[in-house]
Amino acid sequence: MTTLSYADSALSLLPPVVAILLAIVTRRVLFSLGVGILLGVVLITDFSVVSSGQYLGEQVVGLFWDDGSINSWNIYLLGFLILLGMITALITVSGAAKAFADWARSRIRNKRDAKLLTMFLGCVVFIDDYFNSLVVGSVARPLTDRYYISRSKLAYLLDSTAAPICVISPVSSWGAYIIALIGGILTAHGFTDSGHLSVFIQMIPMNFYAIFALLLLLCVAFMGLDIGPMRQHEFNAQKGNLYDEAKGLPPGANSDLPEADNGKILGLFLPITVLVFATFYFMVSSGGDALAAKGLEFSILGAFENTDVASSLFFGAAIGLASTLVLVFIQGLDKSYILKGIVAGARSMLPAIYILLFAWTIAGVIGQLETGKYMASLATGNIPFALLPAVLFVLAGLTAFSTGTSWGTFGIMLPIAADMAMGTHTNMMLPMLASVLAGAVFGDHCSPISDTTILSSTGANCHHIDHVITQLPYAVIVALISLAGYTVLGFTESLIAGFVTCSVLFVCSIVILKIKVNKRA
Numbered sequence: 175m176t177t178l179s180y181a182d183s184a185l186s187l188l189p190p191v192v193a194i195l196l197a198i199v200t201r202r203v204l205f206s207l208g209v210g211i212l213l214g215v216v217l218i219t220d221f222s223v224v225s226s227g228q229y230l231g232e233q234v235v236g237l238f239w240d241d242g243s244i245n246s247w248n249i250y251l252l253g254f255l256i257l258l259g260m261i262t263a264l265i266t267v268s269g270a271a272k273a274f275a276d277w278a279r280s281r282i283r284n285k286r287d288a289k290l291l292t293m294f295l296g297c298v299v300f301i302d303d304y305f306n307s308l309v310v311g312s313v314a315r316p317l318t319d320r321y322y323i324s325r326s327k328l329a330y331l332l333d334s335t336a337a338p339i340c341v342i343s344p345v346s347s348w349g350a351y352i353i354a355l356i357g358g359i360l361t362a363h364g365f366t367d368s369g370h371l372s373v374f375i376q377m378i379p380m381n382f383y384a385i386f387a388l389l390l391l392l393c394v395a396f397m398g399l400d401i402g403p404m405r406q407h408e409f410n411a412q413k414g415n416l417y418d419e420a421k422g423l424p425p426g427a428n429s430d431l432p433e434a435d436n437g438k439i440l441g442l443f444l445p446i447t448v449l450v451f452a453t454f455y456f457m458v459s460s461g462g463d464a465l466a467a468k469g470l471e472f473s474i475l476g477a478f479e480n481t482d483v484a485s486s487l488f489f490g491a492a493i494g495l496a497s498t499l500v501l502v503f504i505q506g507l508d509k510s511y512i513l514k515g516i517v518a519g520a521r522s523m524l525p526a527i528y529i530l531l532f533a534w535t536i537a538g539v540i541g542q543l544e545t546g547k548y549m550a551s552l553a554t555g556n557i558p559f560a561l562l563p564a565v566l567f568v569l570a571g572l573t574a575f576s577t578g579t580s581w582g583t584f585g586i587m588l589p590i591a592a593d594m595a596m597g598t599h600t601n602m603m604l605p606m607l608a609s610v611l612a613g614a615v616f617g618d619h620c621s622p623i624s625d626t627t628i629l630s631s632t633g634a635n636c637h638h639i640d641h642v643i644t645q646l647p648y649a650v651i652v653a654l655i656s657l658a659g660y661t662v663l664g665f666t667e668s669l670i671a672g673f674v675t676c677s678v679l680f681v682c683s684i685v686i687l688k689i690k691v692n693k694r695a
Contacts, residue, residue: 186217186543187549189211189214190536190577192213194575194576194622197639198643203622204532206622207529211233212226214542218543236538237534246482246484249484251484251530254308255308256520257492259519260498260520261445261449261495262522263515263519264512264515264516266433267431267433267511268434269437271316273437273441274443277439278316278317286395288323289394290392291314292318292331292332293335295313296332299450300340301347301454301457302347302487304629307630309446309449314332315328322412322414323408324404324411325407325424325634326417326645327400327411328634329636329640329645330641333626334391334648337384338388339384341381341615342385344475346478347478347483348581352374353479354370355584357373362592363592371475377608380663383616386680390652390683390684394648399684399688404648405694407640417635417640425526426525426633427522431515432511432514434507434511437505448497449493452490453491464477499512526628530628533623533624533625536623537578540578541582545573546576549569549572559602562594562595562602562606564657566587566594566613568657570587570611570614570616571613572617573587574616574617575617578622579625583617584610591606592607605663616652622642659673659675
């Protein structure tokens with residue numbers, strides 16, 4: 175039995191903060207998460223050894239069996255990772271990845287084009303952030319490797335495209351979830367005249383972090399703005415060290431797999447295309463079934479709002495794997511190659527799965543400690559109205575950073591932001607809600623315990639902490655620009671003034687970064 179003596183208090187911050195700091199200092203992710211988990215468990219059980227053991231056991235079992243039934247979300251997502259690992263490995267052993275790299279080399283002229291293509295693919299595959307990071311990573315990795323782009327840079331390209339695109343796209347798992355949340359909030363406060371989709375679209379230009387994170391990524395791809403630790407990683411990549419080999423193989427990597435000489439580009443693009451369309455079909459289908467069960471009329475937006483993302487990813491990957499197997503059999507690939515690919519592909523995902531399991535466990539512990547609730551309570555003090563958008567941005571960022579979940583932050587902070595707007599100035603409702611969305615994505619980008627960040631590392635075959643450290647300076651730059659924009663927006667109550675402020679600061683930042691990069695060249 176848990177006592178929760180320290181729930182919803184400043185001490186509830188201790189487990190995530192310790193885990194995050196240890197991960198950054200020691201670069202040992204599992205050890206750091208384990209320490210954070212144990213610390214949270216003893217706080218929950220008031221330092222009772224017996225209760226701590228019992229509670230920890232319940233949490234571990236709950237990852238796979240919850241409320242008397244299988245925890246389908248976790249199982250399906252882990253299954254998706256394993257199937258995707260198999261697909262990627264089979265594409266490698268068939269020679270298709272090598273064929274694509276050779277084909278692209280004659281058409282993609284330089285590193286810049288390779289990075290821009292990766293970013294373009296990330297913008298096109300916008301239905302879900304997990305799907306985006308893992309699938310685009312599988313397609314782009316042979317190309318970025320060919321041009322000696324570091325795995326850390328690839329992870330940054332994946333992560334800083336996936337979440338920002340998904341958070342401003344209405345036809346995505348993120349967009350549907352946000353529209354559902356905002357719709358409920360607006361209805362509860364009597365705003366029944368505006369359509370929920372139109373409100374979401376109105377909020378897109380108010381999401382300063384998402385917009386300027388994408389713009390910064392574009393400038394980094396065009397201008398080679400390698401700053402902070404990223405500069406060293408890119409320098410190492412030019413010497414052939416795409417990742418730090420001293421740390422072993424990163425999650426998702428396959429080493430020493432044989433490659434057939436008769437691989438075709440179709441062997442890469444057909445399985446990935448089948449995977450994309452199959453996943454989209456299952457997302458719409460499962461969402462449509464949920465709507466029918468509720469007696470509601472079918473719509474694409476409604477389907478995405480009610481879809482089962484995890485099962486859709488799993489079944490989509492299963493069909494993708496089947497198509498890959500058909501192709502390699504038609505190709506006449508040696509059965510030993512196929513077996514090696516399947517085994518190595520599944521095994522390559524184990525490090526990512528271990529990190530995810532630990533991250534989910536600490537997320538459950540943090541949820542019990544009500545860390546997010548405590549962070550949200552900090553926004554309810556006597557704060558000047560004009561500062562509320564900026565304050566909500568910061569608090570949403572800290573909440574997502576501490577809890578490792580942007581979706582959880584949305585659920586906690588959006589209702590609070592709406593209540594604060596109703597109590598002060600209703601015309602600022604949408605900017606305040608948008609600042610929460612922006613802050614949550616920022617915090618998610620910086621957090622080592624975020625599953626989105628973990629899967630971006632996996633998609634790039636990059637060591638997780640290397641991705642976190644190298645992405646952090648870029649995220650902080652955009653966050654500071656966004657913070658200034660929300661401050662101006664709060665004082666002027668003008669979206670144009672806030673956006674112009676962000677734009678001016680963004681241009682100034684790019685000029686300064688370019689000058690610094692040129693001096694070091």
